[in-house]
Amino acid sequence: MTAMTAAVVRRPPLFDGMSFAFGASTMSLVLVLIAVPRASWAVVGGDAGTLAPPVSAPAAGSAPPRAVDGRELIVPIPGAERLRVDNPLGGIVVRAWDRADAMHIVADKQSSSAEALARLRVHFTAWAGGEISIEARVEAGGRERALPLSASRVDLVIEVPAELGVEAKTFAGDLSVIGLRAGARLETTGGRIVVNDVHGRVITHQLRGGQSVAAVEGDVDLDGVEGHMHLDRLGGTRVEARVVDGDIRADDLRSDDVRLSATTGAVVLFGVLRPRAHYDLRSYGGEVRVAVVGAPAGFELRARSSVPVVSAIPLATLWQKGDRMRAVTASSGGRPGVTTTAAAVTGSSGGRPIVELSSVLGRVVVDSVPLVDRLQ
Amino acid sequence: MSPTRHVTAERVSEWLDGDISEREAAAVRAHVGACPACADLVNELRGQGDLLRELGRPEPPVTLWSSIEGIMDAEEARAERRRWSWPSWLAGALGGAVTAAVVVWLVVGARGGVAGPRGDGGSLAGLGRSDGALATQAAGASGTGSDPLLVEAERELERAAASYAKAAGRLRAILDHEQVLWDPARRARVAERLARLDDAIVHSRAVAERDPVDGTSAEMLFSAYRRQIDFLAEVVHRGSPGTEEGLR
Numbered sequence: 031m032t033a034m035t036a037a038v039v040r041r042p043p044l045f046d047g048m049s050f051a052f053g054a055s056t057m058s059l060v061l062v063l064i065a066v067p068r069a070s071w072a073v074v075g076g077d078a079g080t081l082a083p084p085v086s087a088p089a090a091g092s093a094p095p096r097a098v099d100g101r102e103l104i105v106p107i108p109g110a111e112r113l114r115v116d117n118p119l120g121g122i123v124v125r126a127w128d129r130a131d132a133m134h135i136v137a138d139k140q141s142s143s144a145e146a147l148a149r150l151r152v153h154f155t156a157w158a159g160g161e162i163s164i165e166a167r168v169e170a171g172g173r174e175r176a177l178p179l180s181a182s183r184v185d186l187v188i189e190v191p192a193e194l195g196v197e198a199k200t201f202a203g204d205l206s207v208i209g210l211r212a213g214a215r216l217e218t219t220g221g222r223i224v225v226n227d228v229h230g231r232v233i234t235h236q237l238r239g240g241q242s243v244a245a246v247e248g249d250v251d252l253d254g255v256e257g258h259m260h261l262d263r264l265g266g267t268r269v270e271a272r273v274v275d276g277d278i279r280a281d282d283l284r285s286d287d288v289r290l291s292a293t294t295g296a297v298v299l300f301g302v303l304r305p306r307a308h309y310d311l312r313s314y315g316g317e318v319r320v321a322v323v324g325a326p327a328g329f330e331l332r333a334r335s336s337v338p339v340v341s342a343i344p345l346a347t348l349w350q351k352g353d354r355m356r357a358v359t360a361s362s363g364g365r366p367g368v369t370t371t372a373a374a375v376t377g378s379s380g381g382r383p384i385v386e387l388s389s390v391l392g393r394v395v396v397d398s399v400p401l402v403d404r405l406q
Numbered sequence: 407m408s409p410t411r412h413v414t415a416e417r418v419s420e421w422l423d424g425d426i427s428e429r430e431a432a433a434v435r436a437h438v439g440a441c442p443a444c445a446d447l448v449n450e451l452r453g454q455g456d457l458l459r460e461l462g463r464p465e466p467p468v469t470l471w472s473s474i475e476g477i478m479d480a481e482e483a484r485a486e487r488r489r490w491s492w493p494s495w496l497a498g499a500l501g502g503a504v505t506a507a508v509v510v511w512l513v514v515g516a517r518g519g520v521a522g523p524r525g526d527g528g529s530l531a532g533l534g535r536s537d538g539a540l541a542t543q544a545a546g547a548s549g550t551g552s553d554p555l556l557v558e559a560e561r562e563l564e565r566a567a568a569s570y571a572k573a574a575g576r577l578r579a580i581l582d583h584e585q586v587l588w589d590p591a592r593r594a595r596v597a598e599r600l601a602r603l604d605d606a607i608v609h610s611r612a613v614a615e616r617d618p619v620d621g622t623s624a625e626m627l628f629s630a631y632r633r634q635i636d637f638l639a640e641v642v643h644r645g646s647p648g649t650e651e652g653l654r
């Protein structure tokens with residue numbers, strides 16, 4: 031671990047009854063979570079002497095016999111500001127708990143053989159500057175490597191102080207963060223991403239697997255290649271989601287700047303349109319639909335569609351050229367049936383929300399959904 | 407941040423966009439200032455951003471739109487949509503993916519950097535290579551023998567690379583269709599940028615194939631694919647002439 035050489039341990043080792051080792055430079059503290067069975071991991075620091083609760087081993091079921099092992103650790107992390115978790119061997123769950131100065135780590139290992147199981151490692155490192163890292167590695171070729179495996183896995187469940195900033199990365203394993211209050215940056219190649227009840231900025235990068243992001247108070251930036259995205263109850267200033275192959279469905283977004291973009295999939299937005307907010311929904315091949323919940327207070331529509339826009343809300347067309355049009359809701363001052371020049375409508379939208387809907391090959395649809403339907 | 411830990415492309419992109427905290431930005435600045443490889447990455451991403459901004463401001467002649475009747479446009483659009491119905495598009499996408507794979511395979515093979523004794527070691531993203539031969543070759547080269555865990559890991563990495571290549575191929579097929587409508591100068595600029603992104607993938611692939619079970623090398627390859635996919639997706643959405651100006 032080359033990176034150790036630049037780190038300075040920010041506190042003396044407090045671990046009692048556990049195996050730990052110093053890095054090559056003796057400047058960072060590394061705990062190898064393979065040395066002691068789960069039941070013998072002890073709570074350390076302020077609660078020394080209290081045993082962490084054991085976690086039951088995975089049920090065998092009808093699957094072929096598998097070697098399993100589990101490790102559990104509660105470690106004090108006074109002054110920690112950021113957690114980085116890198117687990118190419120399985121899934122990660124990070125959830126907030128009610129302790130502000132300690133972290134609870136549960137590592138479950140599974141493999142097809144005891145020999146392979148013994149080569150799976152989990153390292154805990156406290157870095158200078160308040161960073162904590164947890165890394166799952168496999169010993170192969172004479173060194174430890176960050177590699178994904180299909181027949182062996184390590185799953186991590188980590189409970190952290192809510193105010194800890196979190197960065198987490200998996201390969202094929204699912205990635206969940208719950209209850210955090212300092213944002214999260216998540217990356218996975220093939221795992222599903224789940225975010226729930228998070229304050230602070232949320233950033234994701236994903237190749238495939240789908241994403242579900244709900245109850246976030248902070249800016250959201252979601253990036254995916256394959257898989258559906260579901261956004262629900264997001265309250266930051268800005269929400270942006272991009273996916274190549276997959277649908278985006280968004281409910282109840284309370285942001286003033288919403289940008290949702292799918293290349294081949296559909297984009298659907300349900301919710302109340304906020305005054306002065308800007309909604310930009312785009313797809314190349316899929317349908318783009320906005321379903322306005324409740325009585326619309328009036329909005330400006332800017333649409334691009336190769337087929338006529340379908341709208342359940344009366345619209346007054348202000349301008350139309352080719353596959354592009356601008357319109358306003360009929361109740362907000364537009365004159366139905368009147369087409370004006372582009373220059374005549376380039377002024378302010380007057381505080382109305384602006385809704386841009388664009389689909390090169392698909393339909394553009396404006397729906398109205400009674401509030402009562404959404405409450406049921 | 408340790409001096410030996412490179413900055414990821416995503417972090418650099420966020421830094422260039424001003425999307426990270428001042429503390430994180432200072433760390434990125436310090437690393438980029440001392441690391442030529444990361445400085446090159448910064449220059450690459452800056453160039454990519456410049457081109458995207460340029461594509462976002464297409465300015466067709468005003469007379470273009472005024473000369474088109476709405477009803478005719480709608481009919482033409484419907485006809486176009488029928489012509490490019492999904493089945494044919496999907497066929498095009500598949501064709502594009504295969505073509506892209508073959509082209510890059512040929513480039514890699516021609517450079518000889520990763521080809522095996524029979525010249526078949528330059529497979530792109532594991533396409534057409536599921537027999538584990540590359541794993542065995544690599545394992546031998548790195549002195550790990552036939553470690554089943556390494557073979558397993560390499561297959562996982564190859565599957566991921568194939569997924570990235572497939573997604574890029576689909577986007578490229580869409581772009582091929584869309585850019586027929588563009589002026590030659592814009593097509594040339596995009597082609598030039600794509601060629602550089604292709605080069606980055608080929609280079610990363612060559613590095614990764616020297617040791618197919620090196621996770622860091624695989625990350626470099628995935629990052630190169632992500633940059634290409636991001637660029638292609640942006641161009642598909644923003645590059646079509648007239649996408650923006652009629653809406654503003």
